[in-house]
Amino acid sequence: MSLQRAYVLLAGLYSLLPVIGIVAVFSGGGTPLAMAYLFFGALGVVGLWGYVLKRRVMSQRMWRPLAGVFVVGSVVQLVIMLTMPVSGVLLTWMLISSIFAMLLAVLLYHYGNRDQPLWATDEERSTAQRLATMLEAKATVTAVHRELGHENSVNVAKVGSAYHARITRRSESGQETFERRFRHPETLVFFVEKFASVTPQEFTSSGATS
Numbered sequence: 578m579s580l581q582r583a584y585v586l587l588a589g590l591y592s593l594l595p596v597i598g599i600v601a602v603f604s605g606g607g608t609p610l611a612m613a614y615l616f617f618g619a620l621g622v623v624g625l626w627g628y629v630l631k632r633r634v635m636s637q638r639m640w641r642p643l644a645g646v647f648v649v650g651s652v653v654q655l656v657i658m659l660t661m662p663v664s665g666v667l668l669t670w671m672l673i674s675s676i677f678a679m680l681l682a683v684l685l686y687h688y689g690n691r692d693q694p695l696w697a698t699d700e701e702r703s704t705a706q707r708l709a710t711m712l713e714a715k716a717t718v719t720a721v722h723r724e725l726g727h728e729n730s731v732n733v734a735k736v737g738s739a740y741h742a743r744i745t746r747r748s749e750s751g752q753e754t755f756e757r758r759f760r761h762p763e764t765l766v767f768f769v770e771k772f773a774s775v776t777p778q779e780f781t782s783s784g785a786t787s
Contacts, residue, residue, distance in 0.1 A: 584629040588622070594677060595619045610667075614674055621647065621681045628688035637696045640689030647682035651675040697763035705762035708733065712740075722775045729773040733765065740765045744773045 595618045602611050620643065627634030654671040657663065663671065694702065711718050717734045727748035734741045740762050745754045759765045769775045 581629075588625050588629045591622050591625055591677065591681065594673075595622060611670065614670060617643075617646065617650075618674070621678070621685060624685050624688055625681060628684050631695050633695055637689055637691055640685045644682040644685040644689065647678040647685070651678045651682070691767070692760050692764040694761050694763045697761075697767065701763050701766045704766045708766065709735075709762050720769075720775045720779045722773060722779055724774070729775060731769045731773050731775050733769075742769055744769065746773065 595615055598611065598615050598618065602615070623634055624640050624643065626632075651674070654675045658668060658671055658675075694705075697705065708718065712733070712735045717732055719730060719732045721731075722729045727746065729747075730745045732743040732745075736758070739758045739760060741756065741758050742765050743754065743756045745752065757765075757768060759768065
């Protein structure tokens with residue numbers, strides 16, 4: 578069995594859990610927290626399918642905080658189960674949710690990593706492809722963005738399998754320089770546009786130099 582097939586089967590299993598939970602609620606086996614379990618569980622399953630299929634689902638920024646919610650919720654529930662008397666129904670809900678939430682939290686944490694091509698826009702992907710091609714012919718590529726009162730320059734190089742960006746921002750108040758490394762050029766394009774205002778057009782225009 579391939580790893581991808583195993584992930585699909587895992588996502589299918591997790592998809593059944595909210596359905597089972599809904600059936601339990603309508604069968605009288607719910608708890609006061611049942612709706613919260615079902616809501617976060619269904620949301621986690623949506624993210625899991627996005628991770629398995631390598632597709633963008635909702636916002637990248639929400640998945641790591643959601644993974645944190647699952648971890649904190651699981652720890653709190655385990656503490657409650659170990660230190661307080663709980664009913665059989667509530668114990669079942671807590672135990673099942675805690676066990677399944679931990680693995681889901683790990684996968685959602687990886688899914689929320691911004692340094693993946695799946696979170697890039699079409700324009701960022703197109704620019705990243707051209708930038709990667711340019712770096713095969715040149716050791717470095719530099720782009721400069723100028724506006725009234727300040728200038729931003731970006732120096733990009735490929736070091737091994739990683740993409741290295743050195744950003745220098747100059748203004749009347751002074752100069753700052755910082756560096757970042759990325760696994761994928763799509764993330765680098767996103768980063769320099771956000772922190773240096775260098776647009777994809779400036780990066781691949783004739784103004785980019787070696």
